[in-house]
Amino acid sequence: MSFTLPPLPFAPDALAPHMSAETFEFHHGKHHKAYIDNGNKLLEGSGLEKKSLEEIIVACAKDPAKAALFNNAAQHWNHSFFWNCLNPKGGGPSMPGKLKAAIEKDLGGFEKFKTDFVQTCVTQFGSGWGWLAMDNRTGKLELVKTANAGVPFTGGKTPLLTCDVWEHAYYIDYRNARPKFVEAFIDRMANWEFAESLMAKGPMKVAA
Ligand code: MN3
16 A cells, blocks of 8 residues: 555644644655655565555564664654644643553553653653553553654554654754653643553554
8 A cells, every 4th residue: 555645633733832733844845755755665666565554564574674664664653643632732741541551550640651652752862752552451651752753553553542753753942852742742742542442442453
């Protein structure tokens, strides 16, 4: 399945001042679009043209010869997912009940979750992603970090929420202050309803 750039699920200035319209102009309009364009070129002739995006990612993760297609396809998946993790009226300790209860049970409550999520994101050395994920085997919520284009679902974890910690995600609005960006993500932007809807769906199943 060829890749297409999804529209942002909100106006480009809807998250300002936490993420500016200029950030989205570059992050969605240029970075995400480049993954789409490069991914489509690499997909041609790969033998995976008829597979779903998730199937392409899982297949390429096992094949070092397809690392470039993995990187572009997974970055397309990660960015499409990340846009849905943002809500102009989101963030903060108020969240749907089932997600709140799971965070209390598995991650020690909102304040500890926030501290640990920020720490997970800040300690991802170099480019990558911080995740709230659900372990497919135990059903427990966990914090996970992945480097570069990495995705949790190649390792048996269902992604529920992510924050992009590549410098391009925050440099325009926060310069080098990654912790401030991640705090703003948790306090002002996180789409808890999206995370809870994924938790309710249960483990993500991807055919290999
Ligand atoms: Mn990015």
